Amino acid sequence: MADIFHSAEPIYLQLAERIKRQIVRGELQLGEKLPSVRDMALKANVNPNTVQRTYRELEGLKIVESKRGQGTFVTVDERVLQAIREEMKETEISQFVQVMREMGYSDDEIKAGLDSYLTEKGASEQ
Amino acid sequence: MILFQQVTKIYRQKVALDEVNLKLSRGKIIGLVGENGSGKSTMLKLIAGLAYPTRGEVLVNGSKANRRVASTVSYLSELDEYYRFYNVKQMIKFYASQFPDFDLKKAYEILTFMKLDPESKLKELSKGNRGRLKIVLSLARNAPIILMDEPLSGLDPMVRQSIVKGLISFIDLEKQLVLITTHEIREVENILDEVIAIKDGTIIGHHNVEQLREEQKLGIVDWLTTIYE
Numbered sequence: 001m002a003d004i005f006h007s008a009e010p011i012y013l014q015l016a017e018r019i020k021r022q023i024v025r026g027e028l029q030l031g032e033k034l035p036s037v038r039d040m041a042l043k044a045n046v047n048p049n050t051v052q053r054t055y056r057e058l059e060g061l062k063i064v065e066s067k068r069g070q071g072t073f074v075t076v077d078e079r080v081l082q083a084i085r086e087e088m089k090e091t092e093i094s095q096f097v098q099v100m101r102e103m104g105y106s107d108d109e110i111k112a113g114l115d116s117y118l119t120e121k122g123a124s125e126q
Numbered sequence: 127m128i129l130f131q132q133v134t135k136i137y138r139q140k141v142a143l144d145e146v147n148l149k150l151s152r153g154k155i156i157g158l159v160g161e162n163g164s165g166k167s168t169m170l171k172l173i174a175g176l177a178y179p180t181r182g183e184v185l186v187n188g189s190k191a192n193r194r195v196a197s198t199v200s201y202l203s204e205l206d207e208y209y210r211f212y213n214v215k216q217m218i219k220f221y222a223s224q225f226p227d228f229d230l231k232k233a234y235e236i237l238t239f240m241k242l243d244p245e246s247k248l249k250e251l252s253k254g255n256r257g258r259l260k261i262v263l264s265l266a267r268n269a270p271i272i273l274m275d276e277p278l279s280g281l282d283p284m285v286r287q288s289i290v291k292g293l294i295s296f297i298d299l300e301k302q303l304v305l306i307t308t309h310e311i312r313e314v315e316n317i318l319d320e321v322i323a324i325k326d327g328t329i330i331g332h333h334n335v336e337q338l339r340e341e342q343k344l345g346i347v348d349w350l351t352t353i354y355e
Contacts, residue, residue: 007315007339007345007346007347007348008339008341008343008345008348009339010153010343011316011339013340028351036208038294039234042294042295045290045291046294046316047299047316047318047319048155048294049155049299049319050316050336053336058285125180
């Protein structure tokens with residue numbers, strides 16, 4: 001895990017975002033145990049208190065659950081995974097659209113461009 | 127845990143600290159930043175009981191800081207002086223004999239983590255490895271307060287990185303408080319809970335770092351730039 005964080009955004013949120021991405025990518029499976037607070041802190045090069053806060057945040061969102069004496073686990077609830085996938089899709093698309101609009105592309109141009117990219121280039125990149 | 131009440135420290139004519147009020151609690155890694163001569167080391171020495179305030183009080187766990195405070199405070203000075211004829215193992219043994227809270231097992235764990243050879247002679251250690259050894263000696267104590275004066279100063283990036291990792295691995299944040307002075311802010315910004323800025327003997331800012339990022343959208347360096355101007 002690369003340990004680069006934006007210095008002007010809360011690290012606990014950046015780390016939570018990173019873990020959510022790992023879940024969506026399948027790098028972290030449903031039900032899988034997360035590293036201990038200390039190990040995660042070492043891996044990400046952050047304060048253990050920050051990791052603790054990240055885990056609490058994710059727990060509040062029902063994305064992970066902590067089992068007493070055993071550690072913190074990714075939820076086994078498929079619906080949560082689906083919800084994160086949807087949320088991430090929204091975020092990525094809205095950022096993309098915003099950037100395109102700022103550069104002056106119309107919505108039709110964006111749609112057409114995306115379509116042709118996916119049929120021509122995107123397909124071969126998979 | 128640490129309390130400064132209207133603390134002024136004057137060395138001869140020079141005011142090193144000027145009516146400082148400060149409260150620090152356990153479970154945190156706190157960075158103390160400021161230019162050379164701003165009063166950082168003086169604050170550490172007052173907490174360690176190695177210097178006394180001219181006016182005001184420094185309380186550590188409720189009692190006035192004096193020489194006896196050394197039993198609860200692990201103080202890592204910025205100086206780089208050791209008994210050159212010792213080897214690493216003997217140095218550790220010496221520390222264990224001086225401090226009842228020195229944890230030999232932990233010392234060897236940190237030593238291994240830092241990839242130091244217990245048989246090396248101190249006079250033959252590189253500057254980087256002397257820096258690592260200082261971390262071993264200071265973190266191996268189960269002291270509630272750990273003070274580190276410029277632990278990263280003058281060391282190469284690899285060594286600085288291993289020291290930061292050592293801090294993450296071996297500090298017990300349930301029980302300990304770490305106060306660290308440094309100029310290498312980028313290196314430590316991700317492990318600090320709080321940051322204190324000091325200028326000309328006065329504290330000009332004290333923040334929870336994540337709160338700074340969340341509420342003001344500022345990293346530590348941005349924040350320092352705004353308050354120093």
